[in-house]
Amino acid sequence: MIKDAYGHSVKSFQVRVQRQDAPGAAPYWQTFNVEYEPDMNVISVLQKIATMSRTSTGKETTPVAWDCGCLEEVCGSCTMVINGRVRQSCSALVDRLLEDNPREITLQPMSKFPVVRDLVVDRSRMFRNLQRVKAWVPVDGYADMGAGPRQSRGEQETAYPLSECMTCGCCLEACPQFLKVELERKPNESDAEYKQRCGEAYDTEFLGPQAISQAVLFNAHPTGKMMAGDRLDALAGPGGIQVCGNAQNCVAVCPKHIPLTTSIGRAGRAVTIHKIKQIFGGS
Amino acid sequence: MSKRKVVVVGGGLAGLACTMKLCELGIPVDLISLVPVKRSHSVCAQGGINSCNDQTRQLGDSEWLHLDDTVYGGDFLQHQPPVKEMAYWAPKVIELMDRLGVPFNRTEEGYIDRRRFGGTLYKRTAFAGATTGQQLLYALDEQVRRWESAGLVNKYEYWDFLGPVLDGNGACRGAVAQNLATMEIRSFAGDAVVIATGGPGLIYGRSTMSMMCTGSAASRCFQAGAKYGNPEFIQVHPTAIPGADKLRLMSESARGEGGRVWVPRTPQDTRPPKSIPDAERYYFLEERYPKYGNLVPRDIATREIFDICVNEGLSVEKDRLCVYLDLTHISKAELDRKLGGILDIYEKFQGVDPRTNPMKIFPAVHYSMGGLWADYEANGDGGLQAGSPRYQQTSVENLYAIGECDYHYHGANRLGANSLLSCIFSGLFLGPCLQNKLNSQKGTAAEQTALLADAAREHQERHNSLLQRTGGSENPYLIHRELGDVMTKAATVVRRNDQLKAAYEKVSELHDRARSCGLSDTGQWTNQNVMFTKALLDMFPLAKAIVKGALQRDECRGAHYKPDFSMPSLSATDPAGQRAEAEQWCDRFEENNRKWLKSTVCSYDGNHPQITYEDVDTSSVPPRPRLYGLVGADMIEKVWKERLAKSSAQPARV
Numbered sequence: 001m002i003k004d005a006y007g008h009s010v011k012s013f014q015v016r017v018q019r020q021d022a023p024g025a026a027p028y029w030q031t032f033n034v035e036y037e038p039d040m041n042v043i044s045v046l047q048k049i050a051t052m053s054r055t056s057t058g059k060e061t062t063p064v065a066w067d068c069g070c071l072e073e074v075c076g077s078c079t080m081v082i083n084g085r086v087r088q089s090c091s092a093l094v095d096r097l098l099e100d101n102p103r104e105i106t107l108q109p110m111s112k113f114p115v116v117r118d119l120v121v122d123r124s125r126m127f128r129n130l131q132r133v134k135a136w137v138p139v140d141g142y143a144d145m146g147a148g149p150r151q152s153r154g155e156q157e158t159a160y161p162l163s164e165c166m167t168c169g170c171c172l173e174a175c176p177q178f179l180k181v182e183l184e185r186k187p188n189e190s191d192a193e194y195k196q197r198c199g200e201a202y203d204t205e206f207l208g209p210q211a212i213s214q215a216v217l218f219n220a221h222p223t224g225k226m227m228a229g230d231r232l233d234a235l236a237g238p239g240g241i242q243v244c245g246n247a248q249n250c251v252a253v254c255p256k257h258i259p260l261t262t263s264i265g266r267a268g269r270a271v272t273i274h275k276i277k278q279i280f281g282g283s
Numbered sequence: 284m285s286k287r288k289v290v291v292v293g294g295g296l297a298g299l300a301c302t303m304k305l306c307e308l309g310i311p312v313d314l315i316s317l318v319p320v321k322r323s324h325s326v327c328a329q330g331g332i333n334s335c336n337d338q339t340r341q342l343g344d345s346e347w348l349h350l351d352d353t354v355y356g357g358d359f360l361q362h363q364p365p366v367k368e369m370a371y372w373a374p375k376v377i378e379l380m381d382r383l384g385v386p387f388n389r390t391e392e393g394y395i396d397r398r399r400f401g402g403t404l405y406k407r408t409a410f411a412g413a414t415t416g417q418q419l420l421y422a423l424d425e426q427v428r429r430w431e432s433a434g435l436v437n438k439y440e441y442w443d444f445l446g447p448v449l450d451g452n453g454a455c456r457g458a459v460a461q462n463l464a465t466m467e468i469r470s471f472a473g474d475a476v477v478i479a480t481g482g483p484g485l486i487y488g489r490s491t492m493s494m495m496c497t498g499s500a501a502s503r504c505f506q507a508g509a510k511y512g513n514p515e516f517i518q519v520h521p522t523a524i525p526g527a528d529k530l531r532l533m534s535e536s537a538r539g540e541g542g543r544v545w546v547p548r549t550p551q552d553t554r555p556p557k558s559i560p561d562a563e564r565y566y567f568l569e570e571r572y573p574k575y576g577n578l579v580p581r582d583i584a585t586r587e588i589f590d591i592c593v594n595e596g597l598s599v600e601k602d603r604l605c606v607y608l609d610l611t612h613i614s615k616a617e618l619d620r621k622l623g624g625i626l627d628i629y630e631k632f633q634g635v636d637p638r639t640n641p642m643k644i645f646p647a648v649h650y651s652m653g654g655l656w657a658d659y660e661a662n663g664d665g666g667l668q669a670g671s672p673r674y675q676q677t678s679v680e681n682l683y684a685i686g687e688c689d690y691h692y693h694g695a696n697r698l699g700a701n702s703l704l705s706c707i708f709s710g711l712f713l714g715p716c717l718q719n720k721l722n723s724q725k726g727t728a729a730e731q732t733a734l735l736a737d738a739a740r741e742h743q744e745r746h747n748s749l750l751q752r753t754g755g756s757e758n759p760y761l762i763h764r765e766l767g768d769v770m771t772k773a774a775t776v777v778r779r780n781d782q783l784k785a786a787y788e789k790v791s792e793l794h795d796r797a798r799s800c801g802l803s804d805t806g807q808w809t810n811q812n813v814m815f816t817k818a819l820l821d822m823f824p825l826a827k828a829i830v831k832g833a834l835q836r837d838e839c840r841g842a843h844y845k846p847d848f849s850m851p852s853l854s855a856t857d858p859a860g861q862r863a864e865a866e867q868w869c870d871r872f873e874e875n876n877r878k879w880l881k882s883t884v885c886s887y888d889g890n891h892p893q894i895t896y897e898d899v900d901t902s903s904v905p906p907r908p909r910l911y912g913l914v915g916a917d918m919i920e921k922v923w924k925e926r927l928a929k930s931s932a933q934p935a936r937v
Contacts, residue, residue: 022808037527041632044528050812051760053803062804065811070493071529072628074417075322090528091631116464117809124440127319131432136425137384142307142711148381150393157620160386160412163421164624167321191462221384 003102010036010102013094014056015045017064018108020115024184027115030064031056042082042089042097042107043068046119064107066119073255076166079173080119081108086173088255110173114182124195125181125202126167129211132203133234137224149222162217162263164256171209171250171260177243178208206243207235209250213263219270232274241267284435285310287721288729290458290473292444292500294320296416296703297686298479299423300710301717306430308718313471314427315439315460317495321424324481324493325706328416329534329625330400331408332380332703334373338397339405346371349407351904353701356402356580357652357694358841359880359906360513360899364661365691367903369708371666376707377409383422387411388621398539398621400699402580408700413534413624419703439471443814446503447476447682448731448738453508454680456728457735459742464809468743470735472728475681475717478504479710482651482687486822486829487775488767490648491523491532499821501655501688506824510678511885511892512690513653514825515832518697518842519775520649521584522608524629530647531632533608534625535699537642538577540618543609544568544588545641546597556599556607556641567591572912582696582842583911585646589776592645599643607641648775650702652693652842653832655684656884659691665903667712672720675713678886681720685709690882695841749813755801759816762797766790766819770826774833778845783834790830794823828885828892835894838879850875850908853915865918869926872908880906905931 003009012035020027032049033056050063069075071090078089083097083106097105113121151159172178181201185194215231218224235241241264250260289305291298294316302312314320335346349370354363381387381395387409388396397406411418430436441463448457448470457473483498484490505511522537522544523530538544545564552559568587569576579587588606592598599605610618610626615638618626629637656678660671667674675683675691685706692705728735773786797820804812839849850871853864881896907923910916 021806039527041526041528047528047760051758053812060803062806063812065809068494069318069322070324070327071526072327072531073631074326074414074624075318075324075493077318077322093632093634120464120809122464123319127321127428130425131428134429134432136429137382137422138429139382139426142304142379144375144378145382147378147395148384151389152393153389153391156386156389160418163386163418164412164414166326166417167319218384223382224384 010098012036013098013102014104015049016104016106017049017118018106019064019118020109022117023114023182030061036094040094042092042094042105043071043078045094045105046089064119065117074166076168079110079168079170081110081173082106086110086170086253088168091255110169112173112178112180113169114180123167123169124198126169126172126210128199128202129207130214132207133211133215133231134227135211135214135218137218137221138227139223151222155220159217159220161256161258162213165210165213165258166256167210168255169210170253170255174249174253175208176247176249177245178206181205204238206239207241209260209264212241212244212267213258213260216263216266228270229274232271235267236271236275241271285721287474287724287727288313288472289717289721290315290471290476291479292316292458292477293323293479293481293686293688295323295325295479295481295686296420296423296706297710298477299420299427300707301477301479301685301713302436303423303426303430304711304714305717306427306433306435308714310718310721312436313439313473314436315442315444315458315471317441317443317463319440320427320438321421323420324496325420325703326414326417327491327493327532328703329413329532330536330539331398331410331415331700332377332419333400333407333698333700334377334409334704335370335405335407336374336395336397336409339407342405344405344407346373348405349373352403353692353698354694354904355907355909356698357696358909359694359901359904360516360840360882361692361694362659362900363903364665364667364900365659367665368667368712369692369705372708372712373704376704376711380419380422380707383426385411385418385422398536399578400539401535401575401578401584402698408536408539410536413536413622413626416703419707444480444500444503445742446738447507447679448735449507449679450731450734452680455682456731457738459738461742461746461814463814466807466810468739468746470739472731472735474721474724474728475683477683477685477713477717478655478688479684479686480688483822483825484648485763486766486826487648487770488764489526489528489530491520491530492649497818497822498825499818501684502821502825504655504677504679504682504684505828505885505887506821508679508886509682510656511653511825511828512656513832513883514828514885514892515774515836515883516652516695516842517648517774517829518581518650518652519585519646521581521588521646522644523647523649524633524642525603525605525645525647526632531628532647532649533629533642533644535581537608537610537622537625540621541610541613542577543612544577544584544606545609546591546599546606550596551598551601556609557611565597575911579911580696580698582844585776586844588646605643605645608644609641610637611639611641646776648771650697651687652690652695652697653883654688654690657684657689657691661900661902670715670719672716672723674716675709683713683717685713695843746813749816750802750805752801755799757796757800759797759800759812759819762793762800763819766793766822766826769793770829774829776844778833778843779847780834780837780845783830787827787830787834790823790826794827797823824887824892831892831894832883832885836879836883838875840879852913853918861915861918862922865915865922868919869908869922876906
């Protein structure tokens with residue numbers, strides 16, 4: 001059982017949530033009182049808040065909106081800022097959080113993405129950036145054409161950690177160079193038009209470590225590297241790798257411990273060589 | 284590009300495989316998903332994907348034996364043509380995924396490495412670390428993104444499928460869906476609609492499934508008239524980590540790589556597990572099933588763990604049921620290489636390192652073998668007719684179902700590492716079938732503007748009336764918890780008719796109460812409260828089908844275990860007595876198969892599921908008794924083989 005500073009067992013604790021009713025609306029704080037149980041995580045806290053729908057002063061309110069999926073830290077859905085630190089809420093164990101501060105847990109949405117509502121943010125930019133760097137293997141087709149290229153254990157062991165990236169966005173939240181892009185929806189604008197306009201706005205902004213690392217992953221694949229030049233062009237373009245300020249925050253917050261700075265280093269060298277070759281008339 | 288369009292609902296392995304194949308054929312796809320497709324529940328699959336391969340072939344393995352293991356493991360309840368086709372496609376499916384860049388673990392020479400999974404004696408399972416499902420899903424997600432860039436796929440992520448659009452002839456012409464952010468409801472014209480929405484784990488409250496696995500999409504098709512097959516066959520995974528919000532899976536690969544399941548012989552022994560000597564440990568799976576050891580099929584492992592804790596009182600802990608799953612005899616380096624991901628999950632959520640301490644685990648609801656009833660067309664060879672528009676079509680024209688939400692492939696019990704295969708296989712195989720279907724149609728769904736608009740309006744009205752219900756006395760989240768408790772108690776590992784009867788009444792009562800749920804949020808923007816309440820209401824038709832299917836099926840088959848109808852071990856010790864008992868045993872087995880070797884097929888009358896039964900196609904592998912661990916198994920097998928030989932010598936006898 002968790003004890004407070006006076007050695008008393010914690011029976012309940014406060015959860016302060018930064019809420020926002022809609023995109024562009026002003027954020028506000030609400031506090032909830034949650035009964036302590038062993039083995040809780042932030043997800044079970046939010047489930048309890050939804051069930052109560054009542055603040056700590058007894059005022060009725062709407063359930064806090066949040067994103068979650070697998071609850072095993074492999075889907076990347078439930079990223080939020082917990083006690084000031086970006087992380088997955090499923091693996092944020094209440095006992096650990098209360099060890100830091102037995103009285104209160106604070107929950108905020110990520111600040112680098114537009115808020116949809118409360119803790120739900122729009123991370124479609126991350127998927128758009130995967131299109132920008134053509135993060136796929138350009139196979140001819142899906143007919144039966146035999147096995148893929150043989151690869152050594154070493155190659156697999158280098159590729160696998162990069163391939164574990166679950167597009168959660170922690171690295172981007174922590175990156176000083178990755179800045180929020182939020183477009184207001186115009187009256188009568190269709191979904192497709194709005195999506196298109198957002199996509200174009202994203203395409204000249206910084207890619208960030210997530211997409212750079214995916215470009216490195218596919219440029220190392222025996223078939224993927226057949227379009228390495230396209231990916232390097234994207235990395236060399238506006239919002240490309242030159243924007244990285246080498247703060248190295250990304251690698252520190254990645255929940256999957258992906259060697260993001262190593263990827264950025266590899267990408268930087270490859271872009272330089274690619275550029276020099278282009279200057280001298282190579283591919 | 285084709286004029287006709289397919290709507291795919293669900294972006295897990297099955298939905299993405301189908302989408303990518305359709306795009307290759309030039310057919311545009313609207314892809315609707317509750318979550319960004321890259322976050323689908325397929326990411327949770329850990330262990331691997333099965334196929335016969337060059338290593339196993341040298342030991343006598345073949346595609347035929349993969350088929351045999353699958354139908355034997357599934358207690359012969361699955362139609363065999365789709366299973367046979369899947370087993371023969373399996374090596375090609377893995378080669379394709381390899382080409383798409385899945386980082387499968389490698390042998391020293393650079394070939395795909397394999398491990399052994401439950402229910403087979405061969406190392407058939409290819410794997411990518413301990414996140415095989417995630418890696419396979421990402422490879423398909425990447426291909427679909429490629430087609431999205433090329434303009435063939437429109438993704439509608441954070442959209443909830445509300446129901447199929449049916450025309451006057453009862454044929455499906457599209458789907459209605461709702462945007463979870465803006466709450467907009469609209470129709471999508473679809474010349475075919477493919478449901479690939481996974482399993483209904485949330486009906487059980489907590490399970491190993493992700494939070495979007497409510498089963499609501501399948502239920503909405505069921506309520507719209509599509510039939511539902513084998514609902515009562517719910518797989519309970521033997522090894523999960525109990526948690527407050529979810530029961531997290533501990534993959535079968537932990538046993539595949541040599542993990543041993545045990546309990547201390549002294550009940551609730553207080554010594555640390557590592558200090559309990561071998562002689563005082565009860566490796567109950569190894570003792571009871573010497574041939575398969577820790578790798579018995581899932582239903583058997585689950586029941587044995589349940590039995591050890593509940594009936595024998597040997598649970599490791601006093602207040603909580605659990606057994607040890609021990610990997611500590613394997614080197615850390617090997618564990619990290621082969622199982623790193625899942626061991627990290629245990630450590631992360633339990634705060635204990637499984638490399639140095641045995642894990643504590645207990646069974647949890649994991650997979651639904653049953654699902655929407657779907658058709659197929661057999662070829663003359665015991666497999667499937669390629670390109671048949673009947674393949675995976677539900678009882679509703681133009682409405683298809685693939686992946687966990689259909690009822691094929693796994694029968695009464697699924698073998699580990701067969702689900703990823705069945706999802707990808709059915710998605711790929713369906714592509715050309717849909718092409719033929721679309722080519723045979725007259726007119727297009729997009730022309731049905733009035734029909735599509737009406738369907739959207741109907742759902743809008745339902746949504747509006749739900750929002751107006753503020754004064755309701757019931758809390759949807761509490762009703763959901765109650766539903767989960769009832770279902771977990773009555774319809775999981777051990778089933779008894781009195782409990783199932785009571786559970787059906789309780790579920791019906793909860794269904795009525797859920798209809799008067801009040802909403803704490805009546806807003807028109809990202810209202811998760813109303814979307815959850817809708818999903819909850821749609822859990823009841825499937826919950827009722829599960830319970831009723833289980834109640835009516837008076838036998839034991841695969842995951843469906845009713846001790847009142849179990850087949851006993853032989854008690855005689857002399858050969859003649861054993862022989863006589865084995866003859867009786869086989870008579871009873873044949874009698875039971877005549878009655879129960881049938882798929883359950885449900886239709887919904889608006890309040891209750893109505894059940895009929897359908898014969899099972901066992902044209903390739905004749906049914907035989909599943910005898911894992913039974914005393915006298917050798918004699919029963921002998922008698923059964925003699926009977927089989929006799930009956931195949933007399934083809935007239937059916």
